[in-house]
Amino acid sequence: MNSDVPGFQGELLRPGDEGYSASRRIWNGAIDRRPALIARCLDEEDASATLKYALSRKLPLSVRGGGHNVSGSALAEGGVVIDFSALRGVVVDPDSTSARVQPGALWGDVDAATQKHGLAMPAGIVTHTGVAGLTLGGGFGWLSRRWGLTSDNLLSVAMLLADGSRVHASEDENPDLFWAVQGGGGNFGIATEFRFQAHRLGTHVLAGPILFRAEQAPEVLAFYREFIAEALDELSVYLNLRTAPPFDWVPEHLRGTDILLVIPFFVGDPREGEELLRPLRAFGPPAADLVRYKPYVEHQAMFDAGVPHHWGYYWKSHYLPPLTDAAIEVLLEHSWAKSSPASYTLLFHMGGAIASRSQDSSAASGRDAAHAMNINAAWPAGGPTHPDIAWCRDYFAAMEPHATGGVYVNFLHNDEGEARIRAAYGSRYDRLTQIKAKYDPHNVFQSNQNIKPSPAEQT
Secondary structure: OOOOOOOOOOEEOOOOOOOOHHHOOOOOOOOOOOEEEEEOOOOOOHHHHHHHHHHHHHHHHHEOOOOOOOOOOOOOOOOEEEEEOOOOOOOOOOOOOOOEEOOOOOOOHHHHHOOOOOEOOOOOOOOOOOOOHHHOOOOOOOHHHHHHHHHHHHEEEEEEOOOOOOEEEOOOOOOOHHHHOOOHHHHHOEEEEEEEEEEEEEEEEEOOOEEEEEEEEEEEEHHHHHHHHOOOOOOEEEEEEEOOOOOOOOHHHHOEEEEEEEEEEEOOOOOHHHHHHHHHHOOOOOEEEEOOEEEEHHHHOOOHOOOOOEEEEEEEEEEOOOOOHHHHHHOOOOOOOOOOOOOEEEEOOOOHHHHOOOOOOOOOOOOOOOOOEEEEEEEEEOOOOOOHHHHHHHHHHHHHHHHHOOOOOHOOOOOOOOHHHHHHHHHHHHHHHHHHHHHHHOOOOOOOOOOOOOHHHOO
């Protein structure tokens, strides 16, 4: 019955209801929270009705888009969840090369819709990542060195504010709010629709992993550092240090061995890309070279199987300057000293178009970093504990002297504290607290990496 949430047309789920247990499961199987109410919304009106309900009862509130954030911010313990998971529509306007995206959409939904027109926009590297959470945290992926952060490509966003009002934010309308939501997370309101600028990518890219055995890593990492030093914006080269998984694309003789994956991704003429990548592909030589010209959507989905729903995950992260010899030593010492074959380390290649905008152009971080490092403890059994959590923390501490001090907010877990949130925003943090006080003075939206409202600005 929806009678106690006036105007609500979707499905309300409480503990004990059929479907409740399934609805409170999110991507990170280490998170086990029990909301008092999950409101599966059919539209913005349902979200508005649920917000009023939560406020009237002074209940904690959270918003679920894709449910993919490692910290479990989609679920408010004992509170109310505004669940957008049924709202996954994407409408593409090929003439203006733009797309309108609903708040529950996943990046696979966006890729499918935009690629029908040869369009794409910077996203993550896993297709079941949610659009809303990635965008509000800044967001980066294979296309970011070419076209910037995900949030750099946001044209406007429709929002519900804490007082129940509905607004749009863009460069021309509520520009302070627009600046804040481009990286400031879900702190300022509930995003109910996004409008993005897309780009003419075509449908194919030159990309894929080059696999090296772990014993080759010292020489490969030193060569990689030099290879990317003057890289074109059209080229991204990510690193993945892990145990080779039992996937179809991994050569059988390498499965279960410790490997370094060097993963180039080139946007442009594949003949130019082939020439550009020749030294990287010849170095070593590699144990396997899987680079080829292939559909963009195929590459986007290539690593999905390594991070499936309901495994346990625990992350720690740094932004890094260009790799030093000392940083490489830490990578070599710690990357494979884990107990779960599923745990791994990622180094994202930053710079390019990300760095072309000023530090203060939005709330998003990482414009001065050469790499974003994600140390990912992962265990298929799920549950809240695993020995690799300690591995992850020790590894993080060992790399800290070689890091910038900053961090990507979407890579923060739920136990890192205010100091790390401040580190995610640096000099932009005080401005964010002022904007928070303007739009959410009572901190209604706090199931996130929370930015508290500036006391001087509260009314």
